[in-house]
Amino acid sequence: MKEVRPSEVKGTVCIPASKSVVQRAVAAAMLARGTSIIHNPSTCNDCLAALNMARQLGATVVEEPNRWTITGDFRPSSTELSCGEAGLSIRMFTPIVSTLATKQTLTGHGSLTTRPMGGLEEAINQLGATCQTTNGLLPITVQGPMMGGTANIDGSLSSQILTGLLMAAPLAKQDVTLNVANLKSRPYIDITIEVMLQFGVEVENNSYQHFRVKANQQYKPYELRAEGDWSGAAFFLVAGVIAGKLRVENISSASKQADKEIVTAIKLAGGRITEGNGFFEVEKSPLKAFSFDATNCPDLFPPLAVLAAACKGTTLLKGVSRLTHKESNRAMAIQNEFAKAGISVVIEGDEMYIKGATPKSCTMESYNDHRMAMAAATLALIASGQIGITTPECVAKSYPEFWEHLENVLEH
């Protein structure tokens, strides 16, 4: 249990690397023939899971502080492969592994064991490899080779399967065409295509509905400086705008990350936020309720809910249906735990209404969900008394340095 007391925040936070970028780069480096370098990698659990996966699949990895050197090879040393708790890694490595002729089993732990995997099965089987889940869940067994051809997939639940298929596609025997209906979380596909291009593979994207990857393309080694994580930065940007003055470093509006949209939301709420060269500055401001569609940036819901709690009036957030299958059912988790702090959250279909008020002292359950723990800590800054947070160590899934970074900016 962690306790965070109401406090002003002041100073500078340097945001660690994006786990979305780093996991994709690790997979591409494993598939490249030659040596790739990832500078400034994130050492969060999801990235370490991806790195471990690359090792299990045959890559040689040298881990140094601030630098991972990965020499690609794709010959698994084991038939049972674990993706830890990383949703992206299981959705990305399952299609990749299904390009091999050998039979492999992929598994994971924690919340990953209850997250839906059925879409992977349907998609991979259409491309001529065999994929079997366990009643739609882990473990998953795959056997290739992946022939290629056309797959029709539903993109409404998650974009991660499309990311996995795109990453695997250049290893198929023939060209791959992916027809995607109702794609959500689109910016994550932009990150996938960007990383693939950096590693030498081209993807043709027709209006986010039809994607084509030509066969016989090779991943090539690349030296990448991983950019900072907008998803983690969002908590500190909200902290600054509700409770003090912060400079948040290592983020840029040039990023393709979905969660840079937090800047739009802060501006809509009337928050003072300015961009400098590689950083943003935020300052406590009178905040008013706002309306924001987070369908394509679902990971922003927890920090957005905190921002909304600090606003005068009732804020509307759209995109609730995107939250059911994250590390927790995040819509329910936000509703239940904010209620404990006296913040009313009403859910109507795809919409969430949050009424601004001073949060009261309570204990909030994190559900072992990193973004719930970070939201509770941020909410505590403006509470009338301290807020307790259960299993605070869960922040390590995306942001192991979070508690230390928060402590550094608290004005005791």
Ligand SMILES: O=C(O)C1=C[C@@H](OP(=O)(O)O)[C@@H](O)[C@H](O)C1
């Ligand atoms: O591709 C990625 O890096 C991610 C995609 C998103 O998932 P969905 O596509 O399932 O929304 C996001 O929620 C997740 O944290 C990371």
Ligand SMILES: C=C(OP(=O)(O)O)C(=O)O
């Ligand atoms: C949902 C998340 O990640 P993943 O799906 O990759 O586990 C997240 O980081 O909030």
